[in-house]
Each structure stands twice: as structure tokens, then as C-alpha cells.
Amino acid sequence: xxxxxxxxxxxxxxxxxxxxxxxxxxxxxxxxxxxxxxxxxxxxxxxxxxxxxxxxxxxxxxxxxxxxxxxxxxxxxxxxxxxxxxxxxxxxxxxxxxxxxxxxxxxxxxxxxxxxxxxxxxxxxxxxxxxxxxxxxxxxxxxxxxxxxxxxxxxxxxxxxxxxxxxxxxxxxxxxxxxxxxxxxxxxxxxxxxxxxxxxxxxxxxxxxxxxxxxxxxxxxxxxxxxxxxxxxxxxxxxxxxxxxxxxxxxxxxxxxxxxxxxxxxxxxxxxxxxxxxxxxxxxxxxxxxxxxxxxxxxxxxxxxxxxxxxxxxxxxxxxxxxxxxxxxxxxxxxxxxxxxxxxxxxxxxxxxxxxxxxxxxxxxxxxxxxxxxxxxxxxxxxxxxxxxxxxxxxxxxxxxxxxxxxxxxxxxxxxxxxxxxxxxxxxxxxxxxxxxxxxxxxxxxxxxxxxxxxxxxxxxxxxxxxxxxxxxxxxxxxxxxxxxxxxxxxxxxxxxxxxxxxxxxxxxxxxxxxxxxxxxxxxxxxxxxxxxxxxxxxxxxxxxxxxxxxxxxxxxxxxxxxxxxxxxxxxxxxxxxxxxxxxxxxxxxxxxxxxx
Amino acid sequence: xxxxxxxxxxxxxxxxxxxxxxxxxxxxxxxxxxxxxxxxxxxxxxxxxxxxxxxxxxxxxxxxxxxxxxxxxxxxxxxxxxxxxxxxxxxxxxxxxxxxxxxxxxxxxxxxxxxxxxxxxxxxxxxxxxxxxxxxxxxxxxxxxxxxxxxxxxxxxxxxxxxxxxxxxxxxxxxxxxxxxxxxxxxxxxxxxxxxxxxxxxxxxxxxxxxxxxxxxxxxxxxxxxxxxxxxx
Numbered sequence: 001x002x003x004x005x006x007x008x009x010x011x012x013x014x015x016x017x018x019x020x021x022x023x024x025x026x027x028x029x030x031x032x033x034x035x036x037x038x039x040x041x042x043x044x045x046x047x048x049x050x051x052x053x054x055x056x057x058x059x060x061x062x063x064x065x066x067x068x069x070x071x072x073x074x075x076x077x078x079x080x081x082x083x084x085x086x087x088x089x090x091x092x093x094x095x096x097x098x099x100x101x102x103x104x105x106x107x108x109x110x111x112x113x114x115x116x117x118x119x120x121x122x123x124x125x126x127x128x129x130x131x132x133x134x135x136x137x138x139x140x141x142x143x144x145x146x147x148x149x150x151x152x153x154x155x156x157x158x159x160x161x162x163x164x165x166x167x168x169x170x171x172x173x174x175x176x177x178x179x180x181x182x183x184x185x186x187x188x189x190x191x192x193x194x195x196x197x198x199x200x201x202x203x204x205x206x207x208x209x210x211x212x213x214x215x216x217x218x219x220x221x222x223x224x225x226x227x228x229x230x231x232x233x234x235x236x237x238x239x240x241x242x243x244x245x246x247x248x249x250x251x252x253x254x255x256x257x258x259x260x261x262x263x264x265x266x267x268x269x270x271x272x273x274x275x276x277x278x279x280x281x282x283x284x285x286x287x288x289x290x291x292x293x294x295x296x297x298x299x300x301x302x303x304x305x306x307x308x309x310x311x312x313x314x315x316x317x318x319x320x321x322x323x324x325x326x327x328x329x330x331x332x333x334x335x336x337x338x339x340x341x342x343x344x345x346x347x348x349x350x351x352x353x354x355x356x357x358x359x360x361x362x363x364x365x366x367x368x369x370x371x372x373x374x375x376x377x378x379x380x381x382x383x384x385x386x387x388x389x390x391x392x393x394x395x396x397x398x399x400x401x402x403x404x405x406x407x408x409x410x411x412x413x414x415x416x417x418x419x420x421x422x423x424x425x426x427x428x429x430x431x432x433x434x435x436x437x438x439x440x441x442x443x444x445x446x447x448x449x450x451x452x453x454x455x456x457x458x459x460x461x462x463x464x465x466x467x468x469x470x471x472x473x474x475x476x477x478x479x480x481x482x483x484x485x486x487x488x489x490x491x492x493x494x495x496x497x498x499x500x501x502x503x504x505x506x507x508x509x510x511x512x513x514x515x516x517x518x519x520x521x522x523x524x525x526x527x528x529x530x531x532x533x534x535x536x537x538x539x540x541x542x543x544x545x546x547x548x549x550x551x552x553x554x555x556x557x558x559x560x561x562x563x564x565x566x567x568x569x570x571x572x573x574x575x576x577x578x579x580x581x582x583x584x585x586x587x588x589x590x591x592x593x594x595x596x597x
Numbered sequence: 598x599x600x601x602x603x604x605x606x607x608x609x610x611x612x613x614x615x616x617x618x619x620x621x622x623x624x625x626x627x628x629x630x631x632x633x634x635x636x637x638x639x640x641x642x643x644x645x646x647x648x649x650x651x652x653x654x655x656x657x658x659x660x661x662x663x664x665x666x667x668x669x670x671x672x673x674x675x676x677x678x679x680x681x682x683x684x685x686x687x688x689x690x691x692x693x694x695x696x697x698x699x700x701x702x703x704x705x706x707x708x709x710x711x712x713x714x715x716x717x718x719x720x721x722x723x724x725x726x727x728x729x730x731x732x733x734x735x736x737x738x739x740x741x742x743x744x745x746x747x748x749x750x751x752x753x754x755x756x757x758x759x760x761x762x763x764x765x766x767x768x769x770x771x772x773x774x775x776x777x778x779x780x781x782x783x784x785x786x787x788x789x790x791x792x793x794x795x796x797x798x799x800x801x802x803x804x805x806x807x808x809x810x811x812x813x814x815x816x817x818x819x820x821x822x823x824x825x826x827x828x829x830x
Contacts, residue, residue, distance in 0.1 A: 013610075018610075018613075018614045018617065018618075022617060022621075026618070026621060027621070030621060030625040033625065033629065034625070034628055034629065034632065037629065037632040037633070037636070038632065040636065041632065041635055041636045041639060044636060044639045044640065044643070045639055045826075047643075048639060048642070048643040048646075048828050049828075051643065051647070051828075052646070052828050052829060052830050055647070055650060055651075055830045056650075056787060056803075056829070056830045060797070060798070063797075063798050064798070065797045065798065070787070070788070070797075073785075073786075073787040073788065073789055074787040074829070074830070076785060076787070077785040077786065077787040077829055078787075078827075078828055078829060080785070167706065170705070170706050171706070174702065174706075174798075174799060174800060177798065178798055578769065580764065580766065582769065583766065586802070590651065
């Protein structure tokens with residue numbers, strides 16, 4: 001009887017158990033999982049939205065744009081509420097602005113986006129939880145920048161169509177305007193066969209950066225754009241020009257707009273000038289503030305390969321002077337004061353990478369030969385070759401200067417033609433005018449070139465041990481002849497390549513920091529845009545200059561040894577046509593102006 | 598006899614419970630799978646969009662698409678060659694779009710000016726957002742983007758068809774002059790007040806990453822669900 005009773009009692013127990021478990025356990029557990037997942041997804045969406053708001057508006061940090069408004073719009077675009085929103089999530093404003101956007105100005109400009117959302121629950125409301133709140137925070141910041149634009153204005157930049165120099169000028173002007181006058185610092189160096197500091201421009205140029213406590217005048221400054229000028233080509237320094245000491249001089253935007261085109265590609269000279277300019281501004285900050293908080297960068301734009309080098313024939317250092325005894329030029333003697341009377345000249349060897357011919361000249365070291373007539377502004381509007389009009393003789397000295405007299409140097413000054421330059425040299429100088437090695441490049445034992453033709457196609461790679469470097473493997477002569485063959489155009493071509501490679505390394509390692517009296521180097525980032533659309537370019541060298549190890553970007557088959565992991569990494573971008581070139585400008589803009597995290 | 602009857606009633610009770618539990622289990626599984634997919638799609642849109650906006654990768658390259666495929670393996674994203682995706686490839690699609698605003702400066706840069714400072718009538722896309730780049734990775738059948746597409750086929754409505762090159766780029770001439778390249782904002786334009794005194798510099802871009810993934814199908818509860826996520830930077 002008892003057994004029967006128990007059995008009857010058991011009947012329906014499972015059903016009852018389930019009836020009880022379903023609403024109180026199973027559905028709540030399943031509901032909890034679903035609600036928790038939904039809440040987590042909304043939190044993810046919210047985080048993505050604040051990130052997007054910070055990153056999207058972060059691109060505009062330092063510009064006149066209304067940063068907080070733009071950040072709010074980006075947030076709204078990424079996190080919708082209402083019918084199109086995420087599971088009915090709302091943005092409650094009872095506790096204040098939501099999203100709460102804070103824009104902090106100063107040396108480091110920061111945008112902070114803080115938001116919280118209320119997510120209605122589906123199942124948990126049965127248990128009394130009507131909604132859950134999730135929050136997210138996103139931040140982007142940018143430090144004030146110090147950038148020297150290094151612009152190629154060699155002859156190939158305009159092969160008759162006015163491009164790509166036309167677009168480069170306009171893009172650079174637009175780019176410069178993205179920096180903030182009064183906060184960021186901008187400088188401009190332009191180069192053909194040799195370089196000149198186009199901004200800030202003055203009638204004098206100091207070729208050394210100075211030392212801690214005593215910086216040389218010049219360097220990138222905050223007065224680079226006169227925002228009071230309505231047109232793109234504003235002419236005079238901004239109101240703060242007085243502060244910068246360049247009132248009445250053309251501003252950077254104007255200078256870029258004035259660029260004339262012609263001549264070779266003296267990349268090493270231009271990079272060295274940019275390095276000196278950066279150091280001047282760095283020292284200026286150290287003197288004024290005791291620290292330099294700006295990002296230091298060089299942006300190089302070129303459409304070719306190095307085809308010119310600037311030299312110091314009677315340099316008493318680095319194994320010089322390089323003049324032959326038979327030259328008759330007595331200024332090769334240290335006692336004659338070569339450092340006071342340096343013989344500067346340049347050699348150009350075109351036809352890259354087969355350097356088949358060459359020419360040279362003097363009084364065309366733009367940065368050095370500045371006087372009241374040949375000001376930096378004048379050089380900007382007068383590129384090589386300066387044949388017609390005005391007469392070539394106006395720019396290239398065809399006889400030895402008379403003050404001071406450089407006795408016996410007439411041959412050197414090419415009275416008999418270009419050959420005077422190299423026939424009076426004992427060899428290709430071991431360094432260029434700035435001390436960059438013409439023999440070893442950056443000294444890592446490899447000289448690596450990766451030539452891209454005008455169609456954007458890779459045509460040849462030169463790596464260690466192949467023809468490109470083999471010529472230099474016999475520096476004392478023989479076959480191939482090595483650097484003793486000062487009349488060999490190919491040697492000059494290689495010297496130009498090496499000097500550029502070495503200049504870039506000197507910049508990345510801040511080779512001059514101990515000479516300035518500092519105990520640690522500056523961090524200088526080099527960004528490079530190469531354009532292959534006119535004559536082709538050496539993407540390998542340019543990627544080395546930038547020290548860009550990114551193998552996902554073209555050229556993407558370079559050995560890792562071509563870059564250095566211990567030196568500041570930069571960015572190289574190859575433009576094969578005008579549109580991809582514009583893309584490169586965008587990338588560099590993103591790096592320099594959108595340093596967001 | 599009694600035990601047998603008892604056993605039978607348990608079966609019946611269990612059957613009733615199963616009728617409730619199995620749908621609950623299946624429903625929870627299906628919903629859970631799709632919620633997980635939605636979560637993963639959001640993450641992919643966010644991460645890929647980040648990389649795209651920061652220009653850290655060129656997603657036209659197969660190597661970069663392989664990175665995306667790894668990133669989106671959870672949603673079934675498959676690398677496809679080129680920039681146009683492939684119908685039926687994988688279970689997801691990732692669409693990258695770059696839009697730019699055509700203002701006076703853009704027209705002047707392109708040479709569409711009479712006086713050097715303002716646009717002329719040849720700059721037909723003045724004051725419009727246009728496509729600069731479109732890269733599609735994965736299954737193109739899954740979705741049409743919320744931002745429209747450049748007109749690349751058909752009669753072009755009297756205008757030239759838009760050509761997208763192997764990098765996904767659209768020529769600057771097309772951007773400036775071809776109405777078939779104009780973007781339509783079905784979604785929200787983050788620069789909606791760009792023309793109302795925000796002081797925007799010229800040359801603004803919007804980078805968009807959209808993701809669609811084929812969800813977990815469980816008829817009759819869920820049929821061909823698509824999980825969609827996007828981010829614009």
C-alpha cells in the first residue's frame with residue numbers, strides 16, 4: 001500500500017519539477033546568457049564608436065576645426081540609437097553630456113570621448129533588471145610637430161606637362177596648412193643639384209646648428225603660414241613673424257608655390273641641410289625651455305635617384321684635400337686657410353642607374369652662395385640648369401674668384417669646360433661637403449638599390465657583390481677602377497648614392513649630438529615619398545632612407561638587413577602615378593598629423 | 598505491472614519536458630551562435646577599420662588580405678584575389694570604402710578652375726562626397742553596402758562608368774567630374790555639419806569598414822540570417 005502510494009506520488013514529479021525549473025531556472029539561465037551577450041555586444045559597439053570618434057576627430061587635432069563637434073558626429077555615426085540602434089540601447093543624459101567629449105589643447109593635444117549606454121534586457125527584466133549600463137572611453141592625442149619638407153625640384157619633376165611638380169606644390173601647400181601656426185614648426189628645403197633652405201629664408205645661412213645654449217639662427221619655426229592671407233600664396237610671415245624674426249619674408253606656403261624646376265638630384269645635400277635645420281630648432285627649444293617636446297621629422301619627396309653631390313675640394317679633413325698637385329690650385333694647402341676659403345663645387349651624373357655622362361659647376365651650392373642678390377628666395381625661383389635666360393655665367397662662376405684670390409685655380413673653375421672639375425681632383429672625394437661618406441654609404445656593408453621604372457615596374461635589384469657595388473671594390477684603381485677614377489661618371493653616380501645613404505643614417509642616429517654638447521640623440525623620423533612616374537626611382541634606397549621595415553608595402557621583397565632595428569623607423573610610400581602619389585601624401589599626413597592612439 | 602505503468606508515465610512526462618527543452622536548447626544555441634557572430638563581426642569591423650583608417654596595410658595586396666582572413670576566421674572571411682571580392686567565397690564579406698569631400702581646393706588641385714581659387718562647372722562633383730577607394734574582400738553576394746557603390750556597369754545614366762583600378766583606387770578626374778562616383782549616405786555622414794562652420798580643412802576623408810557574415814541557420818527559427826557591422830573613422 002505504501003509502495004503504491006509512493007509510486008503515485010512520484011507520478012508527475014518530473015513534470016512538476018520542470019514546470020518549476022523552467023521559469024525559475026532554465027529560462028533565466030538561458031536568458032541571462034543571451035542578455036549578457038547582448039550587453040557585451042553593445043559594449044563592443046560603444047567602444048568601437050568612441051574609438052572611431054577619437055580617431056576620426058583626432059585627424060583634425062590642431063586644426064581650426066571644431067574638434068568636439070566632429071567627434072560627436074563620428075560617435076553618432078558609429079553608434080545609432082532608436083529604431084536603427086543596437087537592441088534598443090539608449091544614451092542617457094541624466095548624468096551629463098553623453099558622450100562626454102573633452103578636448104585638451106597644449107603641446108600634446110588630446111581628445112577624449114567618454115560614453116555610456118543603457119541596454120534594455122530581454123529576459124532579466126523578469127528578475128527585476130530592466131536595463132544594464134555599459135560604458136567606454138576612447139582617446140587620441142597628437143604632439144606638436146616639427147617637420148622639414150625636403151622637396152625635389154629636379155628637371156624631371158616637370159617634363160613639359162607641369163607635373164608632377166604642380167601637384168606636389170599644391171599638395172605641399174595644403175599639407176603645410178594642416179599644421180598649426182604658432183604651435184607646430186615647419187621648414188622647407190628644396191633641391192636640384194644642390195639644396196637651399198627655402199623656409200625660413202634669409203639673406204644669410206649658417207651651415208652649423210650651434211651648440212646647447214647657443215643655437216644658430218634659423219630652423220623650422222611656427223610662423224610658416226600667414227593665415228591672414230586669403231589666397232593660397234600668402235607672402236609674408238604671420239603675425240608671430242616678429243617672434244620668429246622673419247617678418248617681411250615669404251612664408252613657407254608662398255615659397256613652395258614659387259618653386260622653379262631644373263637640374264639634378266642632390267639628395268644628400270638637401271637631407272644634410274634639413275638635419276642642420278632640425279638641430280637649430282631643437283637647440284632653440286632646449287635653450288628656451290630646457291627640453292624639446294616636439295616630434296622631429298623630415299619628409300622627403302623625390303621622383304628620382306641621387307644624381308648630384310656637393311663637394312669641398314680642399315677639405316683638410318677626411319683624407320683631403322682632394323686637389324691634385326698638378327692642378328696649380330694652391331688653396332689645397334691647409335696653411336693657406338682652406339677652411340676660410342673652401343672650394344665648393346658640385347658634380348652631376350645623370351642617366352641613372354647607368355651614369356654615363358657628367359658635368360659640374362660652382363657657385364651653385366645654393367645654401368652657401370647666398371648674398372643680397374642670390375637670396376634663398378631667389379634660388380627657389382631659379383633652378384638649375386640656369387642657361388637661358390638669364391645667361392649661364394650669371395650663376396656658375398667660370399673663373400676663379402678674386403676675393404680672396406684662389407691662385408692657380410682657373411682650370412678648376414672650368415674655363416676649359418666641365419672636365420676642369422674632375423681633372424683637378426686626385427680622386428672622387430671620400431666624403432661630400434657635409435662629411436657623408438661617398439664610399440661606404442651608411443656603413444652597414446650593403447648598398448642596395450631597387451629600381452622602379454616609369455611604369456611602376458621593378459626592373460633591377462642591386463645588392464651586395466653585384467655590379468652596382470663591384471665598381472667601388474677597387475678604390476685604388478684597376479678594373480673596375482674605383483674611386484681613384486675621378487673622371488668616371490659611374491664612380492660619381494655611386495658616390496652620390498652612398499652620400500645619400502650615409503646622410504640618412506647620420507640623421508637617424510643624430511650623429512652630431514655629442515658635438516652639440518648633448519648626452520643623447522634626438523629622435524628623428526624620416527618619411528619618404530618616391531614617385532616613379534617620370535624617370536623611375538630607386539625604391540630600395542628610399543626605403544633605406546626611411547628605415548621602413550614594412551614588408552607589406554612596395555617594394556615588399558627587400559631583405560630585412562636593408563633596414564636597422566635600432567634606428568628610428570620611418571615610412572616609405574611609392575607613388576607610381578599621380579593618384580597613388582596623392583595616396584602617399586595622405587599616408588604621410590596621417591603619420592605626421594594623426595599620431596593617434 | 599505497476600512498475601511498468603510508472604515507467605510509462607515517466608516517458609510521457611519526459612516527452613512533455615523534451616517538447617519544451619529541445620526548442621529552448623535549440624533556440625538558445627541558435628541565438629547564441631548568431632550573437633557570437635554579431636560580436637565577432639563587430640570586432641572585425643572595428644579592427645579592420647582601424648587598420649584601414651590608419652593606412653597601416655594596403656588591403657589590395659594578397660598578403661594583407663591574408664591578415665584579414667586570419668582576423669576574420671571566426672566569421673568565415675576568406676581572402677580573395679584583387680579588390681572586387683568573389684561571389685560565394687567564404688561566409689563573410691568585408692568592404693572598405695574611402696570617401697572624400699570635393700571642395701573648391703580639390704577642384705583647383707585637379708585643374709577645374711577658371712580663376713585659380715574656385716571651381717568651374719567642369720568640377721561636377723563639387724560639394725559632394727565621392728568614392729576614392731573601394732576594396733571588397735570575401736563573398737560579394739552577402740550584402741550591398743549602406744554607402745552605395747560607384748557605378749561600374751550598366752548604361753551609366755549618361756555618364757562614364759567608374760573604373761576601379763587594381764589597388765581599389767578611383768582616379769582623381771573621376772572623383773571630381775563623374776556623377777557616377779558620388780556616394781549616397783544611407784547611413785549617417787559624420788561630417789554632416791562640415792559646411793556649417795566647423796572649420797574643416799580641405800581634403801577630408803571618411804574611412805569605412807563594413808562587415809557582413811552569414812549567420813547560423815536553424816529553420817524554422819532562423820533562416821539565412823546576416824550579421825552586419827560597420828565602423829567609420
